[in-house]
Amino acid sequence: MPSSNGPTLREAAHEQIVFCRDEQTGLRAIIAIHDTTLGPGLGGTRFYPYPHESLALTDALRLSEGMTYKAAAAGLPLGGAKAVIIGDPATQRTEGLLEAYGRFVESLGGRYYTAADVGTTSEDLDVIGRTSTHVVGRTTAAGGSGDSGYATALGVFSAMQAAAAATWGGNGIADKVVGVEGVGKVGRHLVDFLLAVGARVVVSDPRPAALTDLGESASRVQRSESVLTEQVDVYAPCxxxxxxxxxxxxxxxxxxxCGAANNQLADGTVAQLLKDKSILWVPDYMANAGGLIQVAGGSRRSGARTCWPRCVVSSTRSAR
Structure with missing residues (x-):
């Protein structure tokens, strides 16, 4: 569940917050643009059944701020933004709703570029792309870079290797026990990377069919109700x-x-608690930037053409 702890509208340092509603399709969405100093805001669209709109707003505000840091740390000419669609994608995802959402994205005139996030896929982006040109990470068939889960997982794995080497030296993550929380489109790739270097993996995921995502790797991992309470060397929130x-x-x-989840700390006091316990935390916006790098510059892995329009990068404008 997304945290309710976050900036209020009065406290938020965001440039623009857009509330979107389409009566015909039932769309309810929030687009939050945090900062466009370095370029247009880029961030995924999360489709999630928030029980309260206040939680959706908090999530959008926190996620978009994190995207500003992520793009800056990765050296990308991009700003930070994020969007949330309020609803259950399993029952409310329709082409009409996604097309309506695309029209709202398009209405921002390039200040916001959307991509996939929890609850949305590259195929959804193809539909959104029918009504907006400001979409990245579409399927390779549509000329995009495809799903960014692999690139995100690769970045997390690389960051984890570096953190393990700094903590234990020697072989880094090999022979260590890693608890992976969430084995969806990022976590499942991370599990494969970890097993390949000899790590022992414990996974937790509330979905009954979660291990199906792991394919042949399912037989090589331990499943737990919560990896937070397991004896692990590394905790990977994904x-x-x-x-x-x-x-x-x-x-x-x-x-x-070290993990792929955004906004891992429930509030600002948790960082000090981790420090007090001598736990090395790799900030999420550093570890999980691989997906942003992929959709911002095109996917070398898939051989797809670059999907980031240079004309947008060269004509960025700041609201400040």
Missing amino acids: ALGASLTATAVDQLSARVV
Whole structure:
């Protein structure tokens, strides 16, 4: 569940927040543009059944701010933005709703470029792309870079290797126990990377069919109700954010935290708690930037053409 702890509208340093509603399709969405100093805001669209609109707003505000840091740290000429669609994608995802959403994205005139996130796919982006030109990460068949889960997982794995080497030296992550929380489109690739170098993997995921995502790797991992309470060397949050609460840190046995989830800290006090326990935390916006890099510059892995329009990068404008 996304955290309710976050900036209020009064406290937020965002340039623009757009509330989107389409009565015909039932669309309810929020687009948050945090900062366009370095370029147009780019960030995924999360499709999630938020129980309250206030939680959706908080998620959009926090996620978009994180995208500003992520793009800047990666050296990309991009700003930070994010969007959320309020609803259950399993029952409310329709082409009409996605097309309506695309029209809202298009209405921003290039200040916001959307991509995939939790609850959305490259195929969804193809549909959104019918009504907006400001879409990246579409399927390779549509000329995009395809799903960014692999690139995100590769970045997390590389960051984890570096953190493990700094903590233990020697072989880094090999022979260590890694708890992967969430084995969706990023977590499943991370599991494969970890197994390939000899790590022992424990996974948790509330979905009954979660291990199906792991394919042949399913037989080589241990499943747990919660990796937070397992004896692990590394905790890899790869599901929704805010899993690192004061209680969670108190329970945590890991010496390294490195994962793909955005906004891993429930609030600003948790960083100090991790430091007090000598736990090395790799900030999420550093570890999980691989997906952003892919959709921003095209996918070398798939051989797709570059999907980021140079004309947009050269004509960026700041609201400040």
